[in-house]
Amino acid sequence: DQQVKQNSPSLSVQEGRISILNCDYTNSMFDYFLWYKKYPAEGPTFLISISSIKDKNEDGRFTVFLNKSAKHLSLHIVPSQPGDSAVYFCAATDNAGGTSYGKLTFGQGTILTVHP
């Protein structure tokens, strides 16, 4: 049962344009969502997060949107840069029994390629 899904395995974007990465989830208990970026031979690096009490969170070029009714979130990168080329994972968690959001459930990842 894939509770977090990233249906696009890959995305190709021109430098300077917007990149939009999508993520869907099925577990209505999830209340905290994160995006990670992963380069080859490195661990995932945290990018941005959003709590379920918000519908938008912005940090520089990165904005995450959350649509709770649709159980959908998206990551917008604008403007996209060649250095953004990496695998992007969305992850979700819930504060089940006060466990401090320990367990992350990850999507399959989307390979983003930004062309110069």
Add this chain to the structure above:
Amino acid sequence: SAVISQKPSRDICQRGTSLTIQCQVDSQVTMMFWYRQQPGQSLTLIATANQGSEATYESGFVIDKFPISRPNLTFSTLTVSNMSPEDSSIYLCSVIGQGGQPQHFGDGTRLSIL
């Protein structure tokens, strides 16, 4: 954020052997976790490493196969026991610092079993 060091970074092992992976953090952290990323797959949580008590394992993972130690607030080990080719994966540790989320990850251990 905490700096996480994992050793070894990669290894090639023979079927039936065991390997212990170390995770060292440069500061005391509240929670430590071990994940696995099989080829072409997403990251899956193996267990939560609890300081001073037994690890809490996720469904599908057992202590006999993946024994974990956490002797203090900055260090943990994961052992992959009696390895088979299906255990070929990237194994990652992650931590949540004293300030709470988000989880930060080490660079992982790339394990290949022949």
